[in-house]
Amino acid sequence: MLELLKNDTKRITHIPYETRHRIRQSAYFRMIHGSDLVCRQSTRMDRRCFAILCHLLRTIAGLTSTKVVDVEEMVAMFLHILAHDVKNRVIQREFMRSSETISRHFNMVLLAVIRLHEELLKKPQPVPNECTDQRWRWFENCLGALDGTYIKVNVPASDRARYRTRKGEVATNVLGVCDTKGDFVYVLAGLRRISCGLTHPP
Known part of the structure; x- marks a missing residue:
């Protein structure tokens, strides 16, 4: 053999x-x-x-x-x-x-x-002290403004429970930071809770 x-x-x-x-x-x-x-x-x-x-x-x-x-x-x-x-x-x-x-x-x-x-990678410029735009005058010396939102996603059935929101939608948390021109300078996706006032788990 x-x-x-x-x-x-x-x-x-x-x-x-x-x-x-x-x-x-x-x-x-x-x-x-x-x-x-x-x-x-x-x-x-x-x-x-x-x-x-x-x-x-x-x-x-x-x-x-x-x-x-x-x-x-x-x-x-x-x-x-x-x-x-x-x-x-x-x-x-x-x-x-x-x-x-x-x-x-x-x-x-x-x-x-x-x-x-x-x-x-371009470094974002901070909001100048002499900014005349009313929306940005409170963000003096900041790189931008941030906010979070849910974005609906399509995931396999086995993962849907992890992505289900309080409203029953299948979505993921996304944190975005914009500069004074409205361009995104930073995006972080996939967090369960982000610092935009969400205190309850999804």
Whole structure:
């Protein structure tokens, strides 16, 4: 029996590197360059945004391709992990890469994104002392005004009890902070209770 198993393993054919590389490139190309719909499903951004992010990471953050993985594939792996909250082994299967390669390149992109914080995150300006807008004169030196609200959500039936409000709706708490122009500068979603006067649990 053991001899039979040994002989059986010899029949397993090894896929040449060139073939694996071609399959990998084809799968990656379909995921990112196939259509905006597929790209959005995989990375949560369309092809144009994906290309802009890769350009920023290359030119400003200094992210460069390695011998085995180019910048676009690194960013695609990084965004796919964040978008779908998947484990390393899932990415191994989808991108046909080793766990070490995925982990190393994920960290490279993460550090590059952190270096981009000056470009991506703008510091809000506080409300000036001499503000003439009647709505904002009480917010002197504040970064903005905050408020919370419920937003209806569609969740699996097993999770509905956690999201049920006092009025019986399925919703989640969202805290938003706006600047003087009405632009959101901060959003926090998913809290059970937020600091907008809600004192009773949902």
